[in-house]
Amino acid sequence: xxxxETITKQxxxxxxxxxxYVRWCPGCGDYAILxxxxxxMAEIGIPPHQTAIISGIGCSSRLSYYMSxxxxxxxxxxxxxxxxxxxxxxxxxxVWQITGDGDCLAIGGNHFIHSVRRNVDIxxxxxxxxxxxxxxxxxxxxSRKGFISKSSPFGTVERPFRPAELTMGARGTFFAxxxxxxxxxxxxxxxxxxxxxxxxxxxxxxxxxxxxxxxxSWLAEREFRTDRLIMLEHGKRMIFGKDQNKGLVLDGFNLKxxxxxxxxxxxxxxxxxxxxxxxxxxxxxxxxxxxxxxPIAVGVIRDVEEDTYDAAMEAQMIxxxxxxxxxxxxxxxxxxxxxxx
Amino acid sequence: xxTNNKTExxxxxxxFSGDSGDGMQLTGTLFSNLSAILGNExxxxxxxxSEIRAPQGTLGGVxxxxxxxxxxxxxxxxxxxxxxxxxxxxxxxxxxxxxxKGGVIIFDSDTFNKSGYDKAGFxxxxxxxxxxxxxxxxxxxxxxxTLTQSSLEGFGFENKIVLRSKNMFALGLICWLFNRPIDQAxxxxxxxxxxxxxxxxxxxxxxxxxxxxxxxxxxAISTYFIEKSHETQKGRYTSISGNKATAWGLIAAAxxxxxxxxxxxxxxxxxxxxxxxxxLRKDLGVKVxxxxxxxxxxxxxxxxxxxxxxxxxxxxxxxxxxxxxxxxLAVMAELPLxxxxxxxGGPSTGLPTKTxxxxxxxxxxxxxxxxxxxxxxxxxxxxxxxxxxxAGKIALEFMTPVILLSDAFIGNGTSxxxxxxxxxxxxxxxxxxxxxxxxxxNVASRNEVSKVRYWSIPGMEGFGHRNGGLEKDYExxxxxxxxxxxxxxxxxxxxxxxxxxxxxxxxxxEGNEDAGLLVIGWGGTHGHLMSAxxxxxxxxxxxxxAHFNYINPLPRNAVEVIQRYKKVVVCELNSGQFANLxxxxxxxxxxxxxxxxxxxxxxxxxxxxxxxxxxx
Numbered sequence: 023x024x025x026x027e028t029i030t031k032q033x034x035x036x037x038x039x040x041x042x043y044v045r046w047c048p049g050c051g052d053y054a055i056l057x058x059x060x061x062x063m064a065e066i067g068i069p070p071h072q073t074a075i076i077s078g079i080g081c082s083s084r085l086s087y088y089m090s091x092x093x094x095x096x097x098x099x100x101x102x103x104x105x106x107x108x109x110x111x112x113x114x115x116x117v118w119q120i121t122g123d124g125d126c127l128a129i130g131g132n133h134f135i136h137s138v139r140r141n142v143d144i145x146x147x148x149x150x151x152x153x154x155x156x157x158x159x160x161x162x163x164x165s166r167k168g169f170i171s172k173s174s175p176f177g178t179v180e181r182p183f184r185p186a187e188l189t190m191g192a193r194g195t196f197f198a199x200x201x202x203x204x205x206x207x208x209x210x211x212x213x214x215x216x217x218x219x220x221x222x223x224x225x226x227x228x229x230x231x232x233x234x235x236x237x238x239s240w241l242a243e244r245e246f247r248t249d250r251l252i253m254l255e256h257g258k259r260m261i262f263g264k265d266q267n268k269g270l271v272l273d274g275f276n277l278k279x280x281x282x283x284x285x286x287x288x289x290x291x292x293x294x295x296x297x298x299x300x301x302x303x304x305x306x307x308x309x310x311x312x313x314x315x316x317p318i319a320v321g322v323i324r325d326v327e328e329d330t331y332d333a334a335m336e337a338q339m340i341x342x343x344x345x346x347x348x349x350x351x352x353x354x355x356x357x358x359x360x361x362x363x
Numbered sequence: 364x365x366t367n368n369k370t371e372x373x374x375x376x377x378x379f380s381g382d383s384g385d386g387m388q389l390t391g392t393l394f395s396n397l398s399a400i401l402g403n404e405x406x407x408x409x410x411x412x413s414e415i416r417a418p419q420g421t422l423g424g425v426x427x428x429x430x431x432x433x434x435x436x437x438x439x440x441x442x443x444x445x446x447x448x449x450x451x452x453x454x455x456x457x458x459x460x461x462x463x464k465g466g467v468i469i470f471d472s473d474t475f476n477k478s479g480y481d482k483a484g485f486x487x488x489x490x491x492x493x494x495x496x497x498x499x500x501x502x503x504x505x506x507x508x509t510l511t512q513s514s515l516e517g518f519g520f521e522n523k524i525v526l527r528s529k530n531m532f533a534l535g536l537i538c539w540l541f542n543r544p545i546d547q548a549x550x551x552x553x554x555x556x557x558x559x560x561x562x563x564x565x566x567x568x569x570x571x572x573x574x575x576x577x578x579x580x581x582x583a584i585s586t587y588f589i590e591k592s593h594e595t596q597k598g599r600y601t602s603i604s605g606n607k608a609t610a611w612g613l614i615a616a617a618x619x620x621x622x623x624x625x626x627x628x629x630x631x632x633x634x635x636x637x638x639x640x641x642x643l644r645k646d647l648g649v650k651v652x653x654x655x656x657x658x659x660x661x662x663x664x665x666x667x668x669x670x671x672x673x674x675x676x677x678x679x680x681x682x683x684x685x686x687x688x689x690x691x692l693a694v695m696a697e698l699p700l701x702x703x704x705x706x707x708g709g710p711s712t713g714l715p716t717k718t719x720x721x722x723x724x725x726x727x728x729x730x731x732x733x734x735x736x737x738x739x740x741x742x743x744x745x746x747x748x749x750x751x752x753x754a755g756k757i758a759l760e761f762m763t764p765v766i767l768l769s770d771a772f773i774g775n776g777t778s779x780x781x782x783x784x785x786x787x788x789x790x791x792x793x794x795x796x797x798x799x800x801x802x803x804x805n806v807a808s809r810n811e812v813s814k815v816r817y818w819s820i821p822g823m824e825g826f827g828h829r830n831g832g833l834e835k836d837y838e839x840x841x842x843x844x845x846x847x848x849x850x851x852x853x854x855x856x857x858x859x860x861x862x863x864x865x866x867x868x869x870x871x872x873e874g875n876e877d878a879g880l881l882v883i884g885w886g887g888t889h890g891h892l893m894s895a896x897x898x899x900x901x902x903x904x905x906x907x908x909a910h911f912n913y914i915n916p917l918p919r920n921a922v923e924v925i926q927r928y929k930k931v932v933v934c935e936l937n938s939g940q941f942a943n944l945x946x947x948x949x950x951x952x953x954x955x956x957x958x959x960x961x962x963x964x965x966x967x968x969x970x971x972x973x974x975x976x977x978x979x
């Protein structure tokens with residue numbers, strides 16, 4: 023990525039496609055994410071051989087087989103830890119972790135929060151379909167309370183995780199959200215994730231046509247989408263709606279939807295999105311908005327700068343090396359308390 | 364000057380024992396190192412309590428450090444001490460069973476008072492009598508606390524600081540008892556406290572006063588002398604612990620291979636010192652990640668291996684259990700990886716600070732599926748260096764995970780180590796792709812003879828590939844569930860691991876080859892087994908030892924060697940795991956067993972008794 027040669031070469035999404043036949047169910051939301059990812063990779067211009075795609079287990083994690091880059095389909099839940107090892111070993115690689123709501127937030131929950139805490143420079147696509155697909159339909163840690171599935175025939179009695187809350191609770195520096203059918207905004211969010219230095223979490227709302235069809239349909243229905251979804255952009259006002267006349271304002275400590283032109287509300291009253299604000303308060307409120315009273319936020323909700331784990335480790339190493347007299351293994355041996363026998 | 368007699372000894376065992384905070388480890392280390400400089404063979408072993416700082420003076424807080432010195436080859440830190448240094452009554456009580464008849468006890472008489480007796484649970488005012496040892500031992504009382512206080516009068520230290528130097532007074536006394544000049548100890552202290560001249564000065568003063576105090580004692584006690592060892596191979600030596608040697612062996616393997624080293628690890632007793640040593644070596648390019656758990660430790664290492672590092676993870680039994688699925692991934696992905704298991708007492712949390720060899724079968728078989736890995740075991744603290752290097756070499760040359768078994772006994776113990784140079788270590792040949800291989804390359808491409816998969820790493824143009832835990836097609840590297848292909852892949856992975864025996868040294872027979880009894884051991888018991896075998900041979904009976912460093916695969920000649928003997932006994936610190944393995948591999952031999960699962964190493968005495976019975 024540092025060489026001029028690689029910067030000047032133009033890639034197309036085709037350069038990132040592998041020869042493997044894509045085996046997701048017809049109509050699965052994962053197809054859209056795969057194709058968006060290939061477009062984004064072409065746009066950022068890092069060559070496939072300098073890209074590593076690490077995945078865990080589950081439908082989403084099959085994605086690594088469908089890319090022409092280096093890929094590693096690991097074991098359930100451990101993708102974040104493997105990806106961390108890859109990035110730390112070779113910080114010049116572009117490292118992506120592909121994971122699902124079960125892989126990332128159930129079995130891999132510990133690795134998820136710790137990779138976010140360390141802020142290792144990886145891009146995480148968290149496919150959230152609120153279901154276990156590959157094991158054929160059990161509820162997941164993001165399934166809504168009361169959800170009926172094969173493992174919860176009478177409805178779940180568990181409260182779900184909200185990925186944004188976990189990310190920010192683990193001191194995440196980047197959180198974005200995209201919707202499988204909303205290709206244009208999805209590409210913008212994914213591109214921002216690729217450019218962010220640190221752990222970039224992109225919650226991808228994807229539809230499982232077989233086991234949880236319509237999980238995101240309130241949002242996804244084309245007819246109402248513009249009224250129910252707000253695309254957040256740093257530095258821009260939080261305006262949405264078919265007629266672009268709805269906006270968000272603060273009402274006390276809470277967010278409220280208002281209509282420009284009604285009750286004396288002017289465009290200048292609408293909040294401007296600051297993704298780079300360190301304080302998570304407003305980011306959290308934006309990320310947790312739910313219908314029907316509030317729109318659901320997509321786009322980059324949080325994008326703040328912090329040292330990354332891999333770069334900090336590299337920097338510390340260079341500093342120690344500049345001071346230490348030990349340059350070789352034999353130098354190390356020479357430091358021993360030693361005697362002739 | 365003292366007018367005492369000097370008794371010459373072939374070897375002696377000294378145990379220092381006190382509160383965790385009494386500095387017994389430093390005292391013992393200084394004493395063993397200065398003895399080594401004078402030409403003695405040395406072997407040491409620390410014995411920590413599991414509490415970090417138990418209440419002062421109580422049995423739970425007693426911490427020990429044992430040193431074995433010899434004028435001929437020694438292999439263990441010794442069974443029972445000839446000389447015991449105790450800093451309080453609790454230390455006496457904990458060690459009372461161990462002291463040899465006729466042995467010497469040096470004790471801090473300042474702590475032998477009502478309060479000390481109460482804390483240690485003595486009910487009378489004469490603990491030696493209460494323990495029933497007053498007639499069989501020689502006592503050297505020394506008021507270590509008050510003598511140290513008067514030694515440091517005028518230094519202006521707080522009393523608490525003054526008393527921390529008590530151990531130096533004890534060291535001075537021991538140096539006198541063993542006729543050790545203290546100059547070398549002063550030199551060591553200079554290295555340790557060079558940046559704190561006040562502390563250095565104080566320690567040197569107390570050490571000197573302790574030595575002179577002994578000289579002026581005029582006790583009717585003989586001092587000891589241990590001649591230089593002439594059995595030690597000539598060379599430049601240091602003293603090294605097994606865990607440090609393991610860490611350095613991994614560094615050496617990475618350097619020899621021209622790679623960087625990565626360690627992903629999670630703190631666990633008694634393995635953590637490996638991580639402590641490696642994290643210091645940023646100067647040599649070592650990257651260490653203290654992971655959020657055992658699984659993340661190995662997973663990050665697998666990631667680093669995928670990215671082209673020599674990667675390792677260090678743990679103990681419970682951690683190995685957690686890592687098992689990830690080891691299976693490394694087997695399936697055919698990536699190089701070293702997993703170090705410093706074994707401790709189990710199952711479950713078990714006896715975290717104690718030693719055992721109970722993870723052998725876990726290492727061999729503790730995974731789902733047909734999942735062969737290379738399993739090797741280090742036999743002494745200094746051997747940890749050799750075997751860690753070998754583990755790295757095998758992992759890289761055969762693209763396989765290697766489990767290196769060490770244990771709490773050799774991991775924490777020290778032995779003499781002849782200093783190596785990188786140049787003299789064996790070559791490591793990587794199985795890396797070359798640019799001409801790009802045409803038709805896939806993730807399953809392998810050397811058809813050795814069955815070793817070719818290694819290509821992210822960043823190499825033309826070698827992009829998808830690795831993973833799903834079964835691969837032998838030819839195309841794509842995902843495959845085809846029946847015969849799976850059989851072929853299982854066989855291929857098995858054969859690759861078996862091929863490792865081609866680079867392993869042959870199994871040696873030590874002791875008397877022409878013996879009626881063959882003793883078999885593996886890993887950290889070598890010192891005790893060798894000592895017992897040597898002792899029996901010296902007494903005129905014939906006994907042989909075959910000690911294994913390589914468990915899977917076994918050395919090429921292992922079966923043939925074992926079948927040569929009429930009587931075979933397998934000795935291990937478990938209930939018979941290696942014996943059972945050998946039964947499945949070696950036909951026509953009855954394997955007798957000697958087993959012990961007490962969290963303690965063998966004693967030479969119990970082994971001799973067992974072997975003598977089998978020889979009769």
